[in-house]
Amino acid sequence: MSAAVEESFGGAGRQALASPFTGIWRNGLLAAGTWAFAAALTYGLPDVISWGATNLFALLTLIGAGIFLLLSVSVHRLGKAGQTLVHYGPWLIVIGLWFAVWEVVTAKLGWLPKPFFSPPQGLLHVYVTDWDRLLICVAYTGRLWALGFFSGVAVGFTAGVALGWSKRFAYWGMPLLKLIGPVPASAWIPCTFFIFPSTFHASIFLVALASGIPVAILTAAGVGQVNRSYYDVARTLGADNRFLIFKVAIPASLPNVFVGIFMGLYYSFAVLVVAEMLGAKFGLGWYLQFNTAYSAYANVYAALIIMALICAGLVRLLFIARDRLLGWQKGIL
Template sequence: MSAAVEETFGGAGRQPFALTAAGIWRNGLLAAGTWFLAAALTYGLPDVIVWGATDAFAAVMLAGAGVFLTLSVTVHRLGGLGRTLVHYGPWFVVLGLWLAAWEVLTAKLGWLPKPFFSPPQGLLHVYVTDWERLLICVAYTGRLWGLGFFSGILVGFAAGVALGWSKRFAYWGMPLLKLIGPVPASAWIPCTFFIFPTTFHASIFLVALASGIPVAILTAAGVGQVNRSFYDVARTLGADNRFLVLKVAIPASLPNVFVGLFMGLYYSFAVLVVAEMLGAKFGLGWYLQFNTAYSAYANVYAALIVMALICAGLVRLLFLVRDRLLGWQKGIL
């Protein structure tokens, strides 16, 4: 047993192909077991309070168990996708256990009570009944976030290059940036109401500010740190200032810029709730506030999970862009 546990929890790194000789994916089998356990507990034990989609959740878990059971013998035929699945095998096993424990502690024992906690079927119920509204919220938030984030990083990047390149710009700009940087987004709300024609513009500004400031600071630092000899070399080769900025300073500071982009991405998500306080009719941030006000915490959790998944997806996307642009760094880092 302990050997099996060791293989499940400590084995992913050392054994990328945790397949036995017979071609059975052991972790897939274990995941099927834990998911089936969750399904059985959900279906078999009575709920202390009535929740929405108990049977539906049991069905989902059962289906999951079936999928893992099938995968445990077929995963090695799936190539790259199969390798990824095998890599995350231990996670699937634990996920089943975690869902089972969550189910028991909330719906079956009531130790984590309503309305502060919700069993998994409560969240599932939200997705099943409120998916249309959630989808609209995702679209609204996507529009706000997209406009805010991209305008923010664009301005932040340009300001950062200017701050890092020009001493005069840095003299006036750096103290301002250091003052503005730590001001919380909500403190801007009174000003933004006055400055911007609509609350939507004000919201965009808040998201842009949150994402732009880390980009500006890190870009400025990156441009300032560029090895002086690179400039000397480029100048002796006939480079003008334009070339020095575009072809030397900017590429040399890109690793820093990406650190700023990652920070800006996280901050921009954190500020969404505040930004959607400003008279928004839809949006994930708005959805969170609205349902918090009504103590509909299941809806809050459901929306939080959607937000977290979107953020994680965007981070992954940004990693892909970075690896593509900074391939030359391999071996340096």
């Protein structure tokens, strides 16, 4: 086994070469098996009631199985993406199994109570038939979240820097922040709806409040904790106040700021849905509530999955942004 082979295949290569089927991704084959099994169950057994999209789901899982079958011999040629796939091999197998079990206990045997539990084809049916409305809801939610979150972070960050830097700001601002900070943003709902001209503005305010307060608190703490020697060094090198704030205090407190932004991100999701359930005309929160009222639980699950993907995606984006900006910190962490 030459070093070159080891190198080009990385960990994946070593695993495959160690197995009796040289060059074959065993977990890929198994995943193809479980997915094909799920497809066969879905297509072969009759549904207890019609959910729509049963055959489509069977087809999609079969296509999935086909892809895994192809990948099981070609994954080593895909480089980095291939390595990621290989890493998640066991997950792919289990997802196929999960499809099969889910299919059997809902659509095929009807063991789980009916309006509340939907089989996979029920969700698929929602995506196929209601995609336009879901898309609009995603856009509405996205607009509300973006306006609220970014304005909240901007205000929170500015306030935090001022509070951490200026003693006078801290004297007047800190007690207020300590008083208002712990109150959950959703507790403001009764007031906001008559303070603001529209529910949209009120919702933006709530999301901004939820994301801004942790950012303000952690930024203030971060700026306050900056090592005094950094200021001394900068001052002897000829720095003025402006330089001290923008080139010393802010970069030095950025790790704290990011902790605040992460907290704010999670809080903003929580408030977002609540805000949309109150008097909004579109949006994922509204979609959830609307469909719950009609017992359309397949739609609820479909929206929940979209929400989970969006939130996880945003968290991931924030991680990427942090790693870009705080690369200098790697040795410290």
